[in-house]
Amino acid sequence: MVPTSYYIALSGILFALGMIGVLTRRTAIMVFLSVELMLNASNIALVAFARSWGDLTGQTAVFVVMTLAAAEVAIGLAIIVAIFRKRETTNVDDLAAMKG
């Protein structure tokens, strides 16, 4: 049996990788891919804790997170396509109209 702490460490490293991607990538689609990486990291941690406590709540939460990710991707990609039609760009640096 692999200890739970190994899974948590892996999940933390994967989450940090996703965070680096969100901060450094400049195409909107690549930022989205990095967000998916972070969601998967949290899923690993949830399933590992579910096994650790012998409780199915964590696995149910992962199921909800997956549905949420599907909805988020559908809406987010639709927004990217709509912006691309209007502005001809997916560079997040050009989309700073709402900067305070």
Place this chain on the structure above:
Amino acid sequence: MMIAFILLGALTLVGGVITIAARNAVHASLGLVGTLISVAGLFATLNASFLAATQVIVYAGAIMVLFLFVIMLLNANAPITGRDPIPFVRELAGLGGVVLAGSFVILAVSYKDPLPLAAATTALGGGSASVIGETLLTRFLLPFEAVSILLLVAIVGAVALVQRPVAQPDNVPDSEAELLAPPVGSAISRGGQQPAFQQQSLQHKNDEGEVRA
């Protein structure tokens, strides 16, 4: 078991590095596919068989197809070159990532299992579809229904966002069309105004015909 974890964990991290470092967006999304399938394998080692199957079907199947479709539709696979407007963003992000990962690893090492792992694993029932479904439809019925509404809203929202803006109406009443019509010289160049112009010339012909009659 340990060998499977090391292999799948290494594949997960390699896929993640490809995802954030690849210059071509298609390569990056293929790296993410590798990560997602490895995570499905990790779920299987954690006795979550139903989630492993769902991960492959929903994530590696449906979501990644959507991503690749949009990347190719927008022709967005080329990286953005040119100076980054924020100075030192790569160095700072790398530093922040290392600090975050390090603190997670320290937290993970200090974690103690509340139950013996073997006993907790048997309580999960293998994470099969029947036990997950029973939990979802008894203890978590309200979140389950809320998620169904969320999916409906997402479908409607996606359709509303990507539909083309409604075209200019053709059947504008004549008085309004005359008010909106630009001077005759520019009317020919704009497609939308042509019917009004043709109507005017037809009227002139009619006038001439009446004069002849």
